[in-house]
Each structure stands twice: as structure tokens, then as C-alpha cells.
Amino acid sequence: MNFTWSDAAYFGPEAVMGLTFLLCVLGDLVTRGRRHVVPFGTLLVGTAISLVLALLHPPVSSHAILGQMVVVDGFAHFFRLLFLGITFVTALLSWSSREIMGRDREHQGEFYALAAMLCFGMMVMAESADIVMLALSLEAVSITSYILAGFARFSFRSSEAALKYVLWGAVSSAVMLYGLSLFYGLTGATSYEGIRAGLSGGQGGMALLVAILFVMAGIGYKISAVPFHFWTPDVYEGAPAPVAAIFASGPKIAGFALMIRFFYVALVQDDSQGTLALLDDVQWPWVLAIISAATMTLGNMAAIRQNSVRRLLAYSSIAHVGYMLMGFVVLSANGLAAVLFYLFVYAIMTIGAFLVVVALNNRVSGEEIDDYAGLGFREPLVAAMMFLFLISLTGLPPTAGFIGKFYLFAAAGEAGLWWLAILGVLNSVVSLYYYMRIARAMYFTPPELSGRVGLAQAHLILLVVLAVPTLVLGVFWSPLKEFADQSLRMLLGGG
Amino acid sequence: MLELADGGSSSLLTWMTFFPLLGAVVISLLPSRNQNLHRWTALGFSLVPLVLAVKLFMVFDRSTSDVQLWTQVDWIRTFHIQYFVGVDGISVTMVLLTALLCAVCVVASWGIQRATKGYFALFLLLETGMMGVFVSLDFFLFYVFWEVMLLPMYFLIGVWGGPRKEYAAIKFFLYTLAGSVLMLLVMIALYFNVNDPSTGGHTFNMLHMMAQANHGEWLLDPTIRHILFLGLFIGFAIKVPIVPFHTWLPDAHVEAPTAVSVILAGVLLKMGTYGILRICYPILPDAAAWFAYPLAILGAVNIIYGAMCAMAQTDMKKLVAYSSVSHMGYVLLGMAVFNEAGITGAVLQMFNHGTITAMLFLMVGVIYDRAHHREINGFGGLGTSMPKYTTVFSLALFAALGLPGLSGFVGEALVFVGAFEVYRVVTIVSVLGIILGAAYVLWMLQRVFLGPLNEKYADTPDINRRELITVLPIAALVIFLGVFPPPIINMIKVSLLNLIAQIPG
């Protein structure tokens, strides 16, 4: 395990984010927590520098660094850009949010330090190639998330959400660690490549099944797949809305990145024709296909009954995990490309929808669907963009969400998983109903109050910034699809 | 087999499709206070496609079944998606109908007071969606237009509709989406199992899908072909709507504002039958032959059930809505027999029903604007107080019941002539629909316009000039095509003969 300075060149964006975290903490300390603009600015500058570094040096080949624990390849690059983008947008979104920055709040500066740490952890999650790094990056993200969930310390709801999150999070990571220890015991290796080498020889049997199921449980918790989803609505509702926006996008996507790399490097092999095959008899894709079906169905069914917009979005985010798992279980490069494409699009539209919640929270007291009555006439622009995000989440053209779902269904169809694809499209129809409940409130119900709601300028700009790609990627999406395809080439081709 | 006409490339259809979209953008940028500005802008942008439609009518070559006036551009190369539009005899009539009814409906929407900006912008967006469906020859493009059209329709019903608008709007949306997602899956299945002969890759090109030689091995299994046919058929059947998928229709038609009802009945319903003719039949002709008898029975059920429901209505608009169900049954019956008379009659009926039902809805809208209700029993003797209105409405009603000399008769007669050769019993049962149709039409005519004058409506103003402008062009068309149908029949004939030639048995 040698560290060479040349590694640093590959680890640049991560190193910058790590440094940003330290500088944010330091800045907050130096200004005695009074000038929040210092950590906020540090985070923005750090993220921007990291983004520039990542864009300047896109990896041309798969490169293992830090004692083979971290792999920097196209896959890592894809998620780097995504996480940095998410961090940048959510930082801006939080800055104008009353829930984070209001006068009665405390330690606002620390929020940005935590955001930096979260971004760092998520980037490493997508890059880790060793179960030690897997466990560490996952915990870095989890522990930061626990603190963020309880960030509104004075609010009992926030604390309660944080407690539920930390308690069940600790249980799930213990379960996953146990599974990882079994992998180690079965193969004698901690690196994904080593695990694959160890497994390709013989039969893992029962122990391997248990190991895979336990690891699935841990990751399933992170991405909130049924039956490990129960914390999601509570945490999204209790935590401050900007934090919910982060949770719905960042850690969930990082969980997917981690899962893809772990399962596809450690448990899947390329045969000579370039098709992917299982290493062992353990049919984990079937287990995940059933989880996928259960996740989308339960997520949608529960969402129908919600009256709170935030809980509705929480359940909808669960349902979307189900759709994405559909692309994960088909064991094909097309399926994974569909997942990557969808993750990107999902991040945009989910943050967009939560951003509307954040923006309105500053002004409107309630978060019930009825509180959005008449928004279409009071704030036509905001309502129109919310509607755009909603139809994108439903998966209707001409939005990016439709293209994402189209690729997922196509991947399932190509693999012959028609039952899952049929379930998926039927779920889309169900989801239309509850998304349109919000649209109905916004447009069909007359407003109780008249006049503008008056939203923060920054939120309006951000909304437009998110709405434009939602629409544009629905009409012309080649670049993103090619980027996703390309990102996977090193991951799947290298093994 | 459908082929591209040599040298037939043209941007005419692209202009017809996207000019309204441009109009929608322009209107949404206008100041919201000036309602007349919205109206006139919308009229301007909907007249352009109408003018282009006239040009289309002139330049369309009636002697070939090839695709004309096409445009083919790569859209997303990695997934073989193209921007591919063009018309043949089947689609050209629908394009003309859409352009005509949209322009008429903008005028018919003059009375909309609430949020005119949004209304007209959405209306033009709807026109783009409908046009796009009829001209697309790439399945993916077709699907995108098919879905895009749902969004404005949802709002047009939900915001500007009647008392139960919310229910009607979401019901329409859910039903149609449920159908179209089935279509999406079939589209994906076809994509992966049809080869592009020029590149060897997969394709969404409908012309390639229609060429049976391009079908892959998986697609040759009859069971799979039947399942795929059913998937597509249900998607289209919901739109037609074919009983038992029709329950969204009365709600949507009744709650929608007048102009939107016209578009719903006049154009949207045709999309279902058009989709069957454009996609189901040529791509899976053997499955079409296999399902022919059930289709004919469904047609008969639609005719009889629709007519019986219409008889039971006391609300004029609902009556007209159910009459649409009945009339679409004729279309379905004609399509189920693969002979010249039947299928020509079906497409002719699609066009004629579009114009006739448009008149009916416009006329119901006129009286509703004045009386603010549509109860058939609430009127009486309007013939004396509103003579001009009575004349026009009666014309529309007679056309609807299929009076010879008016356009409705020609299509129905051809359908029966064609169907009688093939399915005697079904046809004889269906003819009862004509009698039922006469019953509900005459019954309504009598109660609304004849008898003693209801004093409440003695002073109701007669139909005004703007309303006449909307309805007279259509009325002229109904009379003209009733006396002399060849202009339409000549357009569709060659393409339809080509279509039925591919269907085995």
C-alpha cells in the first residue's frame, strides 16, 4: 500500500472537497459563527474549483490509487460531476431558505461544512474499490446525513427524524458490515477484484447468499428500497426542506453508485462475448427484481394517500428507486446506462420539486397539497415549473423523465423482463394520479389569497436553471446518453 | 407496403405541425390583460395551418399510395430515432380535418373570459400534438406527440370546464395514459425485433416495421404477434373509445368547454382509429385478420350500446357524446372487414363524423351560452324564437342520423355495404343502430324545437354572426360531401387498397 504523489493528481477533486470541509469549519470558527457567508462562500468556491479540476482532467483509463482502495475511472467521473453539481445547487438553495438561514436558527455556518463533507463522502462512495473504503465512505455520508437531518435542533420533528435515521441507519450498517465480513471470510480479500477472483473458483453456497442479502440490506437502506424504506417519509418530513432535497438526491444516488460498482465488479463477470454473467448460483438479480417491483408498487400506493407534499415526494422518491432498480437487475451495459441516465435526470427533477417546497416554505405556512391552491394564478412561473417537474417525474414527454423511463423500460424489455416492465408502466399511470393532485391544487382550485406569494429571487433563478435541462433533455438527450455509455465502458470493459 | 415517394420531400407538414407551437410560445409572451390580442393571435396562428392544409389538398397526389411530402432527419442517432413525417391517403384527411376544426374552434372560443392567455396557448399546443400524431412516421415521434397532446387537454378540461371538471380531466388523463403505456411497451418490443434493412440495426421507422421481411425471429411467433396487437389495440381502443373503455368519454365531453368538446370528438377520437389503421394493421396484418371478427362485434356493440345510451340522456351534450360512441362503432365495423367499400366507408366516416359532431357540439354550445343549461326537456318550441339556429341544428342532426344527401349517409352506407358481404348477422344487428339513431335524434329535435314555445326562452337572441362563421363552413362541407364525396374518397382510396392488400385471408 504505497501512496505516491502522482495519486494526488487523480484524487484532486476529492482532495479539494476535503480541504473545503476543513476551511468551512475553520472559517466558521474564525468568524465565531457570525458571518455565515464565509463558510457558504468557501463551499461554493471549493465546489467550483473541484468541478473545474474534474472537468479539466476526465479520466482516460481506469486508475487505482491509494493502495488500490479507490478507482478513478469514467464511472467515478460521471458521479463526481453529478455530486458536485448537486452540492452546488443545494448550497445555493439552502442559502435562501428560511429553514436553514432564518434569524432564529443557530450554527448556520456548519451546514455548509457538513455539505462539503457529504459531497466528499459521496464522491468516494462512487470510487471505492475495497470493502474498507466502502464501509468508510458510506459511514462518512451516513453520519453527516444524521447530523443534517437533526440540523434544526430546536424542532422536535427534526430531532425525531434524526433519531430514527441514526438508529435504523446504525442497524443497517451493522448488518451490511456483517455481510462484508462474510465476503472477506469467503474470499480472503477486501478488494472488489479480489472478491471476484475468490468467488469465481467455487460455490459460495448459503454463506454467500447471506452475505449478498446483508449487503443489499445496507445499501437498500441508503437508497430506501422496500423493505428498508420506512425511515424515508419521516426523515424527509422532519428534516429541514433543503436537507430533504439533499437526501432525495445525493446520498441516494451515491448508494446506487456504490451498489453498481460493488455488484458489477465483485459479483459479475464478463464472458468473452461481452455479455455479463453471474459468478455464482446465487440469483441476486431475481431478489432485486422482486425488490424493484415491491419498491415501485408500495412507494406509489403509499404516495396516493399522502396529503403533505413533502411526504408525497418522499414516497415518490421511493417509487423511483424501484424504477431504477429495473435497469440494475438486467445485467447489461444498456441497463446500467439507463440507470445512470435516470439518476442524472432524477437528481434534476427531484431537486426541482423540492426546491418549490423550499421556496414556498419561506412564505406559506403549510405543506399540505391544499396549501398550494391557486398557485398557478398567483405565481404562474413557479407553478409552471413545478408542473414540468411533476410530469417529468411521471415520465411524460417531452421531458427528461420520459426519456429516462423509456430507457429503463427498454432495458427491461431487451432482457425479456416484461412482467417488470409492465408493472413499471402501470405504476407510472398510478403515479400520474398523485402528481396531478398537486397540479390540480395549483391550477383547478381557486386561490384563497390573491396576489403574488413573493419568492426569493435566488430560488426563481435556480428553478429556471433546473427546469431548462428537464425540458431540453427531453427533446435532445444524445450527449447525456453518450456520456452515460462512455462512463460505463471502463467499469465493465476493465473487468 | 408503404414506401416513400421519390422526390416527395417537403417541409410543408413540419410547418403545419410546429407553427401552432410557435403561436403558443408567442401568446405566452404577450401581456396577460389584453384578451382580444390573445384571441386574434391564436386565430392568426391557427389560420396558417388551415391555409397550408388547402395547399396540401391541392398538391396531394391521389394516384399513389406512397408517402408524400415527407421529411426525414436523424434525431437521436444512437437509438435510431428520427424526425420522420409524411402523409399518405389515410393521414391526409385527418390532417385536413385537424387544421379545419382547430381554426373553427379558435373562433368558437371567442367567448372564453377566464385566463385567455393560457387557454389559447394550450389550445395551439394541442393542435401541434394532434397534427404531429397524424403526420409522424417514426413510432417514437408518434408516441411523443400522442402524449404531448394529453397535457393541454388535461388543462383545457380541468381549468375551463364545467362543474365536474376536475374529475373529468383526471379520468381522461388516467385512461389515456393507461392505454398509451401499453403502446409504449409494444413499441419497445417492436424496436428490438425489427431490423433496419439499410443499417442492420434496430429501428423506430414505421415503414420498416410495416415491411414484414424486417421482423426478427421473436416477432414471428403468432402468439406474440397477437399479444402485441392486443396491447396496441387496447391503447387505441381507449381513445376511440371502444366499449368497455368508453367511460371517460361522456365525462370529458360534457365537462369540457364547447371548443374543446369539438376537438375531443372531432379529432381526438379519430386518433384511435387512425392508430389502428396506421400501426396495428400494417405492422401486424396477420394478427389483424385473426382479430377481425371480434373487432366487428365490438363495432356492433359500440353502435347499439352508444345509441341506447344516447336515447337515455336528458342532457343534450351527453346525448351528442354518446352518439359519438355509436358513430365510431360504424368506423370500427367498416375497418373490421377488409374490403374496399368497408374500409373506405370507415375512413370517410372518420372525416364526416369529425365535421358533423363538431357542428352538433357547436350548436349545443350556442344554446348553453344563452340558457345556461342543456336539459332537453327544459326547452320547447325554439323553432319559432330562433329560426336560423333551428335550421342549422336540424341540418347537423339530420346529418348525424345519416339522411341521404348529407355526408353522414355516404360513410355509413359504404360501411354497411362492405360489412354485409362479410359478417351478415353482425351487420343486420348494426343496422338497428340507424333506427335507434333516428329515434334519439328526432326525439330531441321534437322536444327542443317543436311543440309549444317555452315562454322562458321566447326572447332568446338567435344565433349570431360569429357563431355562424364557425358553423357555416362545416355545414357547407357536410352538404357538399353528402352530394359529392369523391374529393375525399379519391384521396384515401389508393392507400386503403394498398393497406387491405397486405392483410391475409
Add this chain to the structure above:
Amino acid sequence: MPDLQSLGDNLQVGLEHYLTLSVMLFSIGTLGVIFRRNVLVMFMSVELMLTSVNISLVAFSRYLDDLNGHVLVLFVLAVAAAEAGVGLAILVEIFKKRDTVDVDEFRQLME
């Protein structure tokens, strides 16, 4: 008088025994989390689960004669401590407001 020395020589404590202990601890921890309603006890149960992970890791590491397992153990210890730290901090916050550590009392976030 049995020869304790030879008995000890015959009774080998091998990998299976460590793994059995680990599974038992893990099960006890899991049951504790599921059935106890006191948050503190639940956290302790989680610690038990993590301990079982450590035992199996160390046993595997020793058995495989490989150091990587020990490395992971050290990290797991640190992570467990950090998790407990955050968890207890949040619990203190809640206790200040509600005077209870019973999870059944925390039901504000329900539908």
C-alpha cells in the same frame, strides 16, 4: 483425576467457534433492536451487532493469515464510536424536550 493438560490439547477452539459466537451476538443484537423500546438499549444492541462483526472479522483475519481484516476492525470500531456519538447527542436533544427515551413516544412524524 483427568489430565487437564491433555483435555485442553484435544479441545481445539477453531474458526467455527468464533463464528458461532459472532452469530449469537449478532442475533442477540438484532433481537434487542427489534424488541426493546428504550433507545439507549437499542443503541447498545447495535453495538453488540458491531462487536459480532469485529469478532468474525478478527477470526477470519487470523484464519486467513491476512492483515486486511484487522484494518477493517479498527475502522469499524471508530465508526461505531462516531455513530454512537451522534446518536446519543441527538437523543440528549430529544430527552431535553420530552423527558423520555422510549421510541414509542416519538410519533410526531406519522401520517
